[in-house]
Structure formats: structure tokens, C-alpha cells
Amino acid sequence: MALRAAVARATVAGAAPPSLRRMFSAASANSFVPPPIAAMGNGDGTPGREQSPPSTNLFVSGLNKRTPSEKLREAFSQFGRVVDARVVTDRVSGYSKGFGFVRYATIEEAEKGRVGMDGKFLDGWVIFAEYARPRPERTPPQNMSNSNGYNSYGRE
DNA sequence: CGTGAGCGG
Numbered sequence: 001m002a003l004r005a006a007v008a009r010a011t012v013a014g015a016a017p018p019s020l021r022r023m024f025s026a027a028s029a030n031s032f033v034p035p036p037i038a039a040m041g042n043g044d045g046t047p048g049r050e051q052s053p054p055s056t057n058l059f060v061s062g063l064n065k066r067t068p069s070e071k072l073r074e075a076f077s078q079f080g081r082v083v084d085a086r087v088v089t090d091r092v093s094g095y096s097k098g099f100g101f102v103r104y105a106t107i108e109e110a111e112k113g114r115v116g117m118d119g120k121f122l123d124g125w126v127i128f129a130e131y132a133r134p135r136p137e138r139t140p141p142q143n144m145s146n147s148n149g150y151n152s153y154g155r156e
Numbered sequence: 157c158g159t160g161a162g163c164g165g
Contacts, residue, residue: 052163061161097164
């Protein structure tokens, strides 16, 4: 029964959390209404919240708390080659936090997947995809100069 | 149980 999806949509339309910066009034899974020209904002001096620079890492939010990483990979694989897809889960509770990360092979694919999956439905929930923040994985940019003169920068 | 902001290891 696909009634569960309808319930989920009803919940989103009823709660309307502030996280949804985009109004998706088209709850009907048939009509897809693109948002009109929305004021980008920053006109005077209100930078607000600028997105992160393009990267192969994508930050997916709004996921269902029961959505596995495989589902993420499947959903994003339609737009490009997903190198790595993982849903963030808690260490102690072991349950999903509601968001995940998707890493594409190239930036162009990542952008395609981001625009293609941003505001789409996954497991009956609207997900949001945007570039993940650049963050040190193992070697913090504390010491740029090493004794060897080598730096651990070889990601993107 | 897991509805709901957020950037994993």
C-alpha cells in the first residue's frame, strides 16, 4: 500500500519545519511545480546562509530515519557515479540522524545529482542535497609545512 | 518509539 507515502507527505505539509526553505506545495506526486523566481537575498548585506563550494561531497538532509545508505546510493546513482554514500547514524543509539553524505566521482556528477535530487522524494520524504562542507578528514590544516615538506592534500 | 535541526569517522 502506498498509503504510507501519503501519510508522510501529510506530515510534512502539516508540520512544515523551518528546515524546508523551499515550499513544495505540490504534494501531489503527479504534478511537479518548480519554484518561481525567488529572491536570492544578499542585495544589501545579508549574506544569510551561503552554500558550500562545489565538491564531490554531497550533504543530503531530510532523509527518512529508516533510509539505509544503499537507498541513498541508488537514488543518487541515477545522476552519476556515487563513489561513497553513507547515512549518518549515531554511535550509541545506532539510529539514523536523518541525513547522510554522498560522494560522487566528479564534481559535475555531484552537481547533477545535487540539482537532480534536491527537493525530491525518498522513502516518502523530501530530501535536500547540497555540497558538504570542506572538512579535514584526518590531517587538520594546522601544520601546512611538515618536516618533509609534504602535505596530506590529495583529495580534491 | 524515532517528525525532524543538521555536516559523518
